[in-house]
């Protein structure tokens with residue numbers, strides 16, 4: 338279907354239609370001085386007229402001079418928090434008549450999420466998690482059921498943030514796949530060009546009032562996206578990156594970043610592609626056991642504990658592991674980079690360690 | 705059925721808050737009492753069953769010569785010994801006196817300071833005896849206490865992660881207070897366990913669970929400086945409940961000297 342145009346009441350109708358179809362709307366909203374993904378019920382919950390400024394280890398929200406609903410960039414949370422939550426039950430076990438009985442946790446009526454305002458980098462991150470969590474025999478059942486039910490209303494970025502570099506990673510700022518519908522806010526808070534990605538998206542769009550988009554509107558979409566490309570706050574040169582990292586395990590830069598790194602794990606928790614988790618068993622005193630999955634991080638010592646000792650004892654070796662996997666060996670393992678250029682690890686590192694700066698330094702481009 | 709293991713709960717210099725966490729396990733207390741024989745727990749009951757004990761929980765730090773002797777006899781009577789809380793694992797808030805003159809404190813506080821015979825320093829239990837497990841926190845987390853008792857009963861390693869508070873903070877979806885608001889937070893160098901409560905209420909972490917497994921205190925201190933936190937404020941932040949933990953102590957000493 339060709340591009341259409343909707344106004345703000347059209348957007349409201351879209352959200353209402355999704356809600357009526359039984360979707361739980363997850364969209365950007367202001368909470369705790371940040372724009373986070375949370376449950377929303379309509380456009381009133383969206384961050385109207387609010388933007389963010391982002392730098393390494395620095396995030397602030399502030400008022401815009403317009404009424405834009407999507408005038409901000411990737412925030413502290415991502416769709417991962419809902420599709421692959423920090424804690425998820427796996428199975429329970431119980432001793433019965435001298436035998437152990439296992440019961441898998443079923444996710445039959447998992448919430449059907451409709452994500453509103455998902456950015457191109459986030460769609461790319463979901464595609465990576467699909468590859469990791471669904472692409473082998475070891476399917477994550479919880480993720481699988483939540484993912485299968487999810488509806489995606491994407492938004493093309495017409496502005497980029499201080500730590501964004503999707504353009505370098507080839508993942509944005511234009512959403513090209515993985516959405517049911519994609520919006521571009523061509524007049525802040527008032528007018529949206531809407532395109533379809535799937536037939537269910539087209540069906541939904543047909544159920545609300547819209548006008549055909551003319552060349553003028555399409556031109557404004559292109560202008561907005563080019564504007565975002567120009568505004569990219571960061572860039573990363575990816576040519577030969579795999580080899581650069583894999584071939585330089587003793588580069589002195591690892592020592593320098595190891596001195597600064599707190600091994601706190603914030604980067605991995607905030608990263609929309611990081612998937613590592615561990616299992617935890619809760620056993621009641623009468624012997625019923627419940628196994629769950631919880632997020633883990635390569636910045637923890639237990640993560641690489643083999644036979645009672647951590648093989649990555651230093652901060653240097655843990656940071657090196659993270660970066661080399663994310664940008665290098667991820668290609669060998671999954672046939673793609675593990676980084677989509679969203680900038681979260683830069684903004685949310687409490688001491689402002691910057692993945693793009695580390696790569697530039699490895700290339701000898703930073704003093 | 706084999707006899708229930710015998711539990712003893714001991715107190716040294718402390719506020720009793722950690723022992724209370726055990727009594728606070730209201731819903732689980734009956735199950736605990738069913739699985740374990742509470743043999744010695746003066747905070748809860750006057751009835752005393754003689755040792756030896758299968759499991760001893762020790763609260764509090766060593767601050768007197770008598771305590772320093774008593775802890776050895778407790779170790780001898782205990783098959784497993786677990787210390788609980790910041791006092792027992794790091795010397796507690798009373799270890800602030802390790803930087804001061806105890807006799808001066810005593811002369812200000814007590815009418816007859818002559819009766820006070822305290823050691824110069826408040827020290828963790830592990831400086832005096834071998835300890836099987838240290839459960840951190842000021843106070844300890846009830847959930848982790850149950851986990852430790854449970855692990856002991858099932859003879860497995862307790863699931864008590866030693867990574868940072870930040871991991872819990874992110875898991876509960878709190879946007880970092882240091883990044884979003886410049887609030888100094890000790891979370892990145894503090895061991896998890898509390899569930900990252902303070903950042904969820906817009907406060908920086910106070911470090912109640914002591915240094916995390918690989919705390920890079922110096923790097924965080926440098927960042928705090930860049931946020932405009934004065935050196936003496938950093939010293940005060942590091943010198944609270946776990947002031948005497950070596951990782952915190954080293955850096956607070958450096959900054960105190962510079963001031």
Ligand code: SF4
Pocket residue numbers: 604607608609610611663675676677678679680681682683692
């Ligand atoms: S590594 Fe950093 S920039 Fe790349 S996807 Fe993860 S959080 Fe985003």
Ligand code: SF4
Pocket residue numbers: 410411456457458459494496497498501502503504508509510511565678679680
């Ligand atoms: S990285 Fe790109 S797609 Fe993601 S928020 Fe920034 S500009 Fe938008």
Ligand code: SF4
Pocket residue numbers: 597598599600601602603604605636656685686687688689690
């Ligand atoms: S790079 Fe930053 S966020 Fe990641 S572990 Fe190190 S200090 Fe924490």
Ligand code: SF4
Pocket residue numbers: 601603687869870871873874878879880881882883889890891892900903908909
């Ligand atoms: S608020 Fe504190 S504990 Fe939470 S992520 Fe930030 S630095 Fe870590």
